[in-house]
Amino acid sequence: MVLSPKGLRFLGRTYPCTIGKGGLTSRKREGDGATPRGAHRIVGMLYRPDRMARPADWAVPIHPGDLWSDGPGDEDYNMMVRAPYPHSHEKLRRSDPLYDLILLTDWNWPYAVPGRGSAIFIHQWRRPGYPTEGCIALSRQSLHHIAPRIRHRTRLVIP
Template sequence: MSVHDIVVSPGGARFAGRKFACTIGRGGVTTDKREGDMATPVGTHRILGMFYRPDRLRGARLPRWAQPIGLRDLWSDDVADPDYNHLVRAPHPFSHETMRRADPLYDLVLMTDWNWPDAVQGRGSAIFLHRWRRVGYPTAGCVAFAPADLLWIAARLRLGARLVVAPSIGPRPRQP
């Protein structure tokens, strides 16, 4: 593994010699990712895109390859959509996520190559790195960080860097 990799394991995440708290999918991790399972896929995933809200991140130090999120940008999560697991524009007749959300969750989004660009229907839509709702609150399968930590990572990230998700993380068993 390289210092340029983001490694997610039971202790959180490591990147560029630093440790970060992070959250993963409500369903833990899986080696058999499916649409709607709320799990984070185990493995090595390349970071192939970065999207941001220019109206909310004015002056943020982001790489040149970061792309602004437009007013009509959506992400298709409908397995019946020919554009499944791709960026699409409103209006869009299939199920989708709004990239330009009212809340700050997607103010900064790092896109991985999970099931992209050649999406397999039902294998799970986008795995993003984005800000968390609050400390410890799980995602729908993405990896989430504190806003300041995500900005720090994004400013230093190289296009093509890897997100490495270890197989040993997931929900802890309940204590009796």
């Protein structure tokens, strides 16, 4: 997968996508809204089993209480955690469809550097052209087309 000015290229097709509201950066920081440049890997896939079928045999279901730690001072920073959770976090099981299907990248993972930024996901967009908080977002149709074709450790290149 390669991010280009026209979208996300994968297996000979280009899919329109959006990136972080802070643009692209080589100096990612927690909360900057930027998408980090570099060569990353897809290291996980999460999905909502109450909203869709399992997209790949290695996909993991998102359950009620699943969260993602985004507090730089937390020992579980940039890791999936469970509620109740006293530190800063993001709910993975959202009421909207943005996180019905998530491709996890290895950005600042598994050994997170505090403040370097957490959770760069590939997920569904709100609408075309609407930026993310640093993730890459695609239409639901595009994301569902890519998911069963992707492999664990697939490269994601953000030039």
